[in-house]
Amino acid sequence: MSGAMRKSAPFRVLLDMDCVLADFEGNYLKCFREKFPNEPFVPLADRRHFYISDDYKKFEEQSPDILSKARSVYETPGFFGSQPPIEGALAAAKEISGLTNVEVFLCTSPLTKTPGVHHDIMEKLEWTEKHLGMDWVKRVIITKDKTMVHGNILIDDRPKIKGVLKPLPFKHILFTASHNRHLDLRATTAAERLDNWTDGSWQTLVEKYMKLM
Amino acid sequence: MSGAMRKSAPFRVLLDMDCVLADFEGNYLKCFREKFPNEPFVPLADRRHFYISDDYKKFEEQSPDILSKARSVYETPGFFGSQPPIEGALAAAKEISGLTNVEVFLCTSPLTKTPGVHHDIMEKLEWTEKHLGMDWVKRVIITKDKTMVHGNILIDDRPKIKGVLKPLPFKHILFTASHNRHLDLRATTAAERLDNWTDGSWQTLVEKYMKLM
Numbered sequence: 179m180s181g182a183m184r185k186s187a188p189f190r191v192l193l194d195m196d197c198v199l200a201d202f203e204g205n206y207l208k209c210f211r212e213k214f215p216n217e218p219f220v221p222l223a224d225r226r227h228f229y230i231s232d233d234y235k236k237f238e239e240q241s242p243d244i245l246s247k248a249r250s251v252y253e254t255p256g257f258f259g260s261q262p263p264i265e266g267a268l269a270a271a272k273e274i275s276g277l278t279n280v281e282v283f284l285c286t287s288p289l290t291k292t293p294g295v296h297h298d299i300m301e302k303l304e305w306t307e308k309h310l311g312m313d314w315v316k317r318v319i320i321t322k323d324k325t326m327v328h329g330n331i332l333i334d335d336r337p338k339i340k341g342v343l344k345p346l347p348f349k350h351i352l353f354t355a356s357h358n359r360h361l362d363l364r365a366t367t368a369a370e371r372l373d374n375w376t377d378g379s380w381q382t383l384v385e386k387y388m389k390l391m
Numbered sequence: 392m393s394g395a396m397r398k399s400a401p402f403r404v405l406l407d408m409d410c411v412l413a414d415f416e417g418n419y420l421k422c423f424r425e426k427f428p429n430e431p432f433v434p435l436a437d438r439r440h441f442y443i444s445d446d447y448k449k450f451e452e453q454s455p456d457i458l459s460k461a462r463s464v465y466e467t468p469g470f471f472g473s474q475p476p477i478e479g480a481l482a483a484a485k486e487i488s489g490l491t492n493v494e495v496f497l498c499t500s501p502l503t504k505t506p507g508v509h510h511d512i513m514e515k516l517e518w519t520e521k522h523l524g525m526d527w528v529k530r531v532i533i534t535k536d537k538t539m540v541h542g543n544i545l546i547d548d549r550p551k552i553k554g555v556l557k558p559l560p561f562k563h564i565l566f567t568a569s570h571n572r573h574l575d576l577r578a579t580t581a582a583e584r585l586d587n588w589t590d591g592s593w594q595t596l597v598e599k600y601m602k603l604m
């Protein structure tokens with residue numbers, strides 16, 4: 179049997195951007211405090227919900243427009259483009275994409291709440307070009323419904339991945355973030371956690387799922 | 392057996408945007424002639440290649456910078472946002488999405504050739520919001536590699552759909568456009584053609600593939 183003649187489909191790794199490659203949480207808190215120095219804020223250690231607004235609700239009595247202020251931070255042009263990369267993330271992404279018969283895609287959702295606010299997506303492509311290069315712009319998949327993407331694994335900080343395809347067509351790996359640190363995995367759609375890009379555990383994890391599929 | 396208890400995955404229709412929902416070809420020629428009234432141009436009846444540049448190459452001797460001029464037309468901010476909808480396309484998209492157990496997604500590729508040019512994607516979301524509403528922004532999937540999307544059918548004017556998944560994970564329906572009108576289907580990846588959104592043939596086509604899958 180000549181294996182060289184027939185290649186199987188590559189193993190496809192989907193990497194979420196916010197909170198997986200880009201430090202959304204740290205950047206959000208910094209920008210919020212700069213923009214609203216006199217407002218109450220949620221330190222990273224107190225984050226509990228995926229949506230920022232769910233954590234800022236508790237301030238509504240003392241600061242009635244806190245939710246629109248909280249939203250304005252990430253809806254302001256420049257926010258998504260200015261996020262610092264998470265430590266080790268870009269090096270890991272490049273290493274994974276260098277593995278034999280592996281393809282990496284960046285899989286990110288657009289803002290869809292406020293009419294007219296669509297610059298976030300442009301900034302995510304600019305961010306990708308700046309930090310990873312034009313070749314990686316071709317690897318970005320922007321979709322609200324990630325179940326529509328043919329990945330083998332999705333590394334994402336969102337606790338519950340939902341969409342039109344059920345069950346999930348990929349293994350969800352929960353990337354640990356300040357907002358999901360407290361969660362039991364049974365309260366998520368994830369098979370396991372990845373805590374960081376620095377201690378080498380991502381290599382074991384990727385190898386494991388490559389063998390399983 | 393209680394069928395109501397268990398719903399199968401919805402039938403997923405992927406609609407390309409340029410030349411399927413939005414009149415790229417007509418808008419391109421109009422904008423080119425307005426911007427470069429003294430340059431030679433390719434009328435719609437003479438379009439032969441998917442990439443505009445492949446059809447404008449023939450003018451390079453008489454107009455040495457014709458290719459960068461040709462590219463500048465669609466790289467200029469405002470081009471993608473200003474495309475008129477193709478006749479009947481938006482009504483058909485809404486009708487398809489209203490069918491039982493059917494989900495429609497708009498599946499479009501970003502420009503990836505010129506560093507710094509990423510506004511096209513923002514304009515495509517603005518276009519979607521303007522012509523179809525915010526709910527449809529959630530149905531846009533932006534990806535250079537459409538084989539990564541879990542569709543059942545993809546209606547696209549591009550003759551050859553390529554990506555990391557081979558064979559194509561969906562049926563490709565070639566939407567007829569001035570640049571592909573002359574092609575034999577055997578020179579494409581498509582199973583069949585859809586010529587327009589106005590004569591009702593899309594209904595027969597969608598029903599046929601819904602039954603097949």
Ligand SMILES: [Mg+2]
Nearest residue numbers: 194196197335
């Ligand atoms: Mg995220």
Ligand SMILES: [Mg+2]
Nearest residue numbers: 407409410548
């Ligand atoms: Mg097209």
